[in-house]
Amino acid sequence: MINLNGELKGALEKNGQKITKARTVIFELLKKSQKPLSAQEIQKKFTDFDRVTIYRTLEQFSRLGIVSKLALGGDRAYFEYAPVHHHHIVCKNCGTIEELSECLAPKNMSISKKTKKFAKISHHSLEFFGTCTSCHNRH
Amino acid sequence: MINLNGELKGALEKNGQKITKARTVIFELLKKSQKPLSAQEIQKKFTDFDRVTIYRTLEQFSRLGIVSKLALGGDRAYFEYAPVHHHHIVCKNCGTIEELSECLAPKNMSISKKTKKFAKISHHSLEFFGTCTSCHNRH
DNA sequence: CTTCCTGCAAAATGTTTGCATATCC
């Protein structure tokens, strides 16, 4: 927690927003997590913060572009610190999420050529679904 | 509506489930739609069906594999009749959805080689986001 | 006439908003 926060501090100050306990610890948690986290998972770690604070913080981080918000097919949103864009595999059975290293999707440019109705492509989401080994073995 | 329903009829009968008005018209609507529809959009077309019936029907179709359920980043689910797998572009501003013709994602097999934790990959979701021409022009 | 479906009411879940108080700078 020493000064891993330069990045966060910069993004917040640029917008006249304050460095608070909640923002710092939530950012740290996302940064060290090996997988995307939902608001509830974060809340479970920090029961002393109200869930509203967690939602507001995550939304803000996503707005500032310091974390990404993912739609992984379930009923809730996931957030991850992802300086390098990548994809995920989600277990249909237990929800386990694994990250895949590099971006495997076609370039936005090649998509622009295929659309009639869009002026600009800004990003994409590529997620895989399947069965993780432990659910698979457990039959 | 004459006999476009062979497909639906077969899938329902195989599972001892009944062919009803709601199922028939919702299936027809999805089949002729050029884009994925949400439960609310369907309800708006068929105000005489309860929204619960619409949710149950869509969930059933998705379970039977005759429609696909999509997570397009918003807060609700979308459903489409998609005998041929494809992707979409969604306008970040107005939500307009355009279909892209073919599948552009890497083959599941090539993904299997990249994961340590998964025994099987069953499907994927690839969606693009951007600004549609009409939102772009409207500034 | 039995089984499955639908509507209604109610609940569950995830997320957002309003406002008074607390915290940051």
Place this chain on the structure above:
DNA sequence: GGATATGCAAACATTTTGCAGGAAG
């Protein structure tokens, strides 16, 4: 001290569940 954050309560939106009456085969 002034601006921004937080907690609490309440609202909201989407989706799910329970149950009694209705339609399908």
